[in-house]
Amino acid sequence: MKIAINTGGGDAPGLNAVIRSATKAALRRGWEVVGLRNGYASLYTDNPGEPLTHEAVKGITMQGGTILGAANRGNPFEIPVLQPDGSYIYVDKSDQVVSKLAEMGVDAVVAIGGDGSMHLAHRLSEKGLKIVGVPKTIDNDLVGCDTTLGFDTACSIATEAIDRISTTAESHQRAMIVEVMGRYAGWIALHSGLASSADVILIPEIPFTLDSVIKKLDDLKKHGKEHALIVVAEGAKLKDGAHFVKGKQVGQAELLGGAAAWLEKEIMARTGQETRSVILGHQQRGGRPSIYDRLISLRFGAEAIRAIEEGDFNKLVVMKENELRRIPIADVAGKFKTVPLDSDTIMTARDIGICLGD
Ligand code: F6P
Helix, strand or coil: CEEEEEECCCCCCCHHHHHHHHHHHHHHCCCEEEECCCHHHHHHCCCCCEECCCCCCCCCCCCCCCCCCCCCCCCCCCEEEECCCCCEEEECCHHHHHHHHHHCCCCEEEEEECHHHHHHHHHHHCCCCCEEEEEECCCCCCCCCCCCECHHHHHHHHHHHHHHHHHHHHHHCCEEEEEECCCCCCHHHHHHHHHCCCCEEECCCCCECHHHHHHHHHHHHHCCCCCEEEEEECCCEECCCCECEEEECCCCCEEECCHHHHHHHHHHHHHCCCEEEEECHHHHCCCCCCHHHHHHHHHHHHHHHHHHHCCCCCEEEEEECCEEEEEEHHHCCCCCCCCCCCCHHHHHHHHCCCECCC
C-alpha cells in the first residue's frame, strides 16, 4: 500500500501533527508514504513529492505551518496561466493529477483541508481517486463536525491579543476595534470576543447597524466605562450592505477585510471618541498549535489511516460530540457552517450584555 498526503489551501496550526501521525501509522503497517509538495501543484512537475519517513516527521507535532508547503492556487480544475497580454486563462489539469498519482503507485490520498479542499477531493473522487479527508481550517466553517483543526489555536491567539489590546484601550479611554479572520463565518470573532470580554462582537451571521454599535458605546459611557472593545469578524456586514472586500487575487477566493478601518472612521466621526483599529491577520494561523489542536490532529491522522486500511474511502474524518466519526466527503463539499443564531454561545453573549450589532 502506498499513500500520499496533501495539505491544501491555507495553512493552520496542527497540520504537521496530522502528517506525523498519519505517516507513522502508515509506516507501522508496512506502507509507503509520499508527501505532496505545495498541494497538488507538485504533480504537474518532475518532482511530485518526497517520501515521508520516521526521520522526516520527527519532532513536528508542535511545529506550526506544514512541512509539505501549502498552496491557495492549488485547484487542479482551474490552474491560472498567465498570457503574454497579462490576462489569465484557466486550464483543467485534474486528469493529470489522477494519472500522475496512479503512475506513482499511490493507492489513496489523505487530503487535509477545508471546504475548498473537500470540494476538490469530492471532484477528484468522482474521477476515481481514493481519498480520506481531514478537516482543517482556523475558520471552523466545515459542516458535519464540531471543530476543525487550527480553530482552537486561532481563538487562543486572538483572545491573547485582544486581552492585550484591552489594557491599552483602558489606559487611553479609547474604543479599540480588533478585526479577526474567519471568512464568511463568525466563529473566531464570537469565541475570542466572548473569552476576552468584548463589549461588541460583530459577525457575518448577524448583519449590524452603526447605530447599534454607537448606542452601546453611549451606554458604556453612561455607566462610567470610557473605553470599549469591539471585535469584528473580517466577514461582518452592515444590515443593508455587503461584506467588506479588500480585493481578489487570480485563482483565489475574494480577500475579506476593511470592516475595522471603516468602523474606526465612522465611530470617530460620530462620537469624537479616540478610536483605533487593529487587524490581527495571519498571526492567527501561524505558530505552535494548542494542546487541543495537537491532540485532535494526531487523532485525525491515525483515524485517516484506519479508514484507508478498512477501504472506507471518500470519507471525511470528523470530531462529532467528542468522538471520531467518518462522514461522506460528498455531504461536506461546497457547503459551509456558520454560527447558528439560536446557539447557546450567542444567547450567552446576549445574556451578559454584549452588543451583537443588531
Ligand atoms: O481560510 C483561512 C483564512 O485565514 C481566512 O480566515 C482568511 O480570510 C483567509 O484564509 C486569508 O487567506 P490568505 O492567506 O490567502 O490571505
